[in-house]
Amino acid sequence: MRARDSGAERNRALTASLLKRASLWREADERARRLAHGRSPDAADALSLADDYRLLAHDLARARLLMPDSRAREYLEAAYARAHATLHHGAWRAGAALATLLRDELPRVVAALMPYIVWSTAIFVLTVAAGFALVHRYPELIALFASPDLIASVEHGRLWTQGLLNIVPSSVLSVQILANNIVVSLFAYCAGFFFGLGTLYILGLNGLMLGAVFAFVTAHGLGAQLAAFIVPHGCVELSVMCLSGAAGAAVGEALIRPGRESRIESFRVAALTSGTLLAACALLLVGAGLIEGFVSPDPRFPAWSRVAIGVGYWLLMLALLSGRLLRRRSAPS
Amino acid sequence: MSLPEPGLAVDSVTGIDVSLAVAGPGARSYAFLVDWHIRLALAFAWYAFGALLYNGRASLAAPVNPTGRWFVLVALPAAAIYFLYHYVLELVMRGRTPGKRVAGVRVVARDGGPPGAGALLTRNVFRLIDCLPLCYGVGLVAVAVTREHVRIGDMAAGTLLVYERSAAPLIELRAGAALDAGGVEIVQELLARWAALEPEARGELARRVLARYAGDTAGNADGGASDHDLRQRLERLVGL
Numbered sequence: 337m338r339a340r341d342s343g344a345e346r347n348r349a350l351t352a353s354l355l356k357r358a359s360l361w362r363e364a365d366e367r368a369r370r371l372a373h374g375r376s377p378d379a380a381d382a383l384s385l386a387d388d389y390r391l392l393a394h395d396l397a398r399a400r401l402l403m404p405d406s407r408a409r410e411y412l413e414a415a416y417a418r419a420h421a422t423l424h425h426g427a428w429r430a431g432a433a434l435a436t437l438l439r440d441e442l443p444r445v446v447a448a449l450m451p452y453i454v455w456s457t458a459i460f461v462l463t464v465a466a467g468f469a470l471v472h473r474y475p476e477l478i479a480l481f482a483s484p485d486l487i488a489s490v491e492h493g494r495l496w497t498q499g500l501l502n503i504v505p506s507s508v509l510s511v512q513i514l515a516n517n518i519v520v521s522l523f524a525y526c527a528g529f530f531f532g533l534g535t536l537y538i539l540g541l542n543g544l545m546l547g548a549v550f551a552f553v554t555a556h557g558l559g560a561q562l563a564a565f566i567v568p569h570g571c572v573e574l575s576v577m578c579l580s581g582a583a584g585a586a587v588g589e590a591l592i593r594p595g596r597e598s599r600i601e602s603f604r605v606a607a608l609t610s611g612t613l614l615a616a617c618a619l620l621l622v623g624a625g626l627i628e629g630f631v632s633p634d635p636r637f638p639a640w641s642r643v644a645i646g647v648g649y650w651l652l653m654l655a656l657l658s659g660r661l662l663r664r665r666s667a668p669s
Numbered sequence: 670m671s672l673p674e675p676g677l678a679v680d681s682v683t684g685i686d687v688s689l690a691v692a693g694p695g696a697r698s699y700a701f702l703v704d705w706h707i708r709l710a711l712a713f714a715w716y717a718f719g720a721l722l723y724n725g726r727a728s729l730a731a732p733v734n735p736t737g738r739w740f741v742l743v744a745l746p747a748a749a750i751y752f753l754y755h756y757v758l759e760l761v762m763r764g765r766t767p768g769k770r771v772a773g774v775r776v777v778a779r780d781g782g783p784p785g786a787g788a789l790l791t792r793n794v795f796r797l798i799d800c801l802p803l804c805y806g807v808g809l810v811a812v813a814v815t816r817e818h819v820r821i822g823d824m825a826a827g828t829l830l831v832y833e834r835s836a837a838p839l840i841e842l843r844a845g846a847a848l849d850a851g852g853v854e855i856v857q858e859l860l861a862r863w864a865a866l867e868p869e870a871r872g873e874l875a876r877r878v879l880a881r882y883a884g885d886t887a888g889n890a891d892g893g894a895s896d897h898d899l900r901q902r903l904e905r906l907v908g909l
Contacts, residue, residue, distance in 0.1 A: 407861065417687045
């Protein structure tokens with residue numbers, strides 16, 4: 337009985353001594369909050385966060401034992417979590433994060449996803465060829481892939497892109513196109529969640545449509561005109577289609593064949609990795625959308641300049657994806 | 670006040686894990702609804718302001734043949750506010766949005782810190798799947814059936830929604846004070862819940878605490894010390 341009393345007395349004393357340190361916890365919490373939002377002008381101030389972290393850990397361990405249902409413990413849990421996050425993550429700088437993403441992470445991700453990029457490109461090319469062959473052999477099937485207006489326009493010997501700028505201004509056209517393309521790319525990536533089938537469907541459908549429309553237009557003698565329209569923006573736009581297909585395929589395979597990890601863990605790794613590629617795709621599509629709005633439908637651009645813009649932008653894309661565009665210059669020895 | 674289950678325990682070099690309480694479907698939905706209203710209001714406000722300026726009269730109608738100026742100054746910013754609201758604010762506010770603040774939750778990575786730009790992008794891109802077939806059906810089912818109450822976007826990004834612990838004002842136990850550790854805890858609890866309690870109930874509790882720890886029977890004797898007086902006496906007792 338006496339032992340139990342002395343134990344309770346000891347706990348009360350320990351609790352009281354712990355609560356006398358509340359001002360230290362408050363100081364530590366304030367420092368963690370301050371440093372989480374930016375740099376400290378004082379190095380000593382920033383360094384004392386490590387001491388705060390140890391102090392909070394020590395007191396939290398005691399509080400969990402001595403007063404598990406108290407507000408003091410709640411406060412310590414919050415302050416400790418905040419100090420942990422500040423110490424391990426610090427202040428976030430958007431410029432540095434974007435530079436790291438494009439310069440370091442993107443080339444690594446592209447290299448890791450290379451087999452998927454090759455496969456999705458092969459699937460896309462095959463479906464383009466299939467769409468072309470299908471409509472070339474059975475022209476009436478174009479009704480499955482193109483709108484009646486488009487069909488009527490081509491049958492009258494005119495591409496639907498001619499005079500487009502007389503109807504819709506370039507800026508409006510660009511925004512509509514890039515928004516549509518970005519949504520399609522995002523869908524191709526997200527649809528990988530359905531075990532890759534959604535991605536395969538989007539990739540295949542777009543390939544079939546492109547091939548079918550090309551076959552139909554070529555049959556009416558307008559193939560060269562359509563190629564001239566597509567080249568400036570299409571080199572990058574179609575490559576991005578394959579890249580987002582690759583990202584979706586990686587997500588799908590992670591769910592089908594998770595390997596040693598759990599399915600969710602494997603999905604998370606694949607989605608995060610390929611998400612980086614998708615960010616680059618969105619950026620590239622903005623450029624492609626602007627070209628498609630301002631250059632592609634404008635008849636004042638001669639063929640050579642269209643090819644130069646299309647190939648030039650495509651080479652820029654390759655340089656970005658391979659890491660050559662933003663590579664750090666090595667310091668002189 | 671034990672942690673509601675489930676929780677996220679993050680290992681630390683100190684050997685004491687960081688413990689975070691995972692938010693459930695209710696807190697998630699509440700935060701989403703608040704955010705949805707805010708972003709809708711902001712996008713509409715921009716659209717309305719832009720349309721009034723563009724039309725030059727009291728009309729919100731879009732032009733029959735929209736020009737580039739209409740798109741760039743009115744439609745595009747309004748759409749950007751609506752669609753990029755979550756991503757941009759979570760990035761800038763380190764895992765929080767106004768709605769999440771109201772609901773007392775925030776997005777964290779599995780290591781307890783704020784998620785990176787890539788993770789937040791992935792989390793928000795997967796809303797395309799979570800919102801299927803309508804009203805976030807897939808997302809809600811995922812939140813309801815997963816142990817950590819995560820939607821598909823969270824699974825993809827490795828993020829969680831956790832409760833933001835309220836940093837209630839902390840009362841320090843001073844040497845030589847009338848209160849012991851238990852007393853501090855009681856007064857702290859009473860002050861924290863003051864507004865939520867009925868005036869009669871909090872008055873009664875305050876009188877009892879004052880009688881026990883401060884030997885203050887004035888409030889009991891006349892029974893008429895005002896609500897405000899009682900609160901001030903409690904605050905004086907703990908040195909606030």
